[in-house]
Amino acid sequence: MALKNVYIPYGGYWSSPFIKWQGAVSHVSSVLLAAETAKRWLAARQVSAESFDGIALGFTVPQKSSFYGAPWVAGLIGAPGISGPMYAQACATGARVLAGSAHEVETGFKSCVLGLTFDRCSNGPHVVYPNPNGPGGTVEAENWVWDNF
DSSP states (O other): OOOOOOOOOOOOOOOOOOOOOOOOTTTTOOHHHHHHHHHHHEEEEEOGGOOEEEEEEOOOOOOOGGGGGHHHHHHHHHHHTOOEEEEEOOHHHHHHHHHHHHHHHHTTTSSSSEEEEEOOOOOOOEEOOOOTTTTGOOOEEETTTGGGG
């Protein structure tokens, strides 16, 4: 099926570089880095963040304060009134963000969606899950990145 309403202008996309595992920015929040990169990219091309009526955010590895990632990033780039879905599909998150954004535009639900993805695998979180049935109420734990690689 050909999309009728979806248009991504030439140069209307960017990618920040992939950084070496445990490299120079392994301690930096990729949420903040992605928002700052997006804000600079939009400013350099004189695109107002207010031109978006939705945001689609993709990341696989949770980070501190990423629970409300979509509205947080929207606010950081200067579009505090928008939000949207957050996608996490290891190794296919970017494709899901594109498909989801295109779907929202094609169906008329949104007219201009900012699709933004980021991740930080270095220093992934150690997640603790409640387990009331565990011996003595002990928790279950997972190293999000290590245990899944």
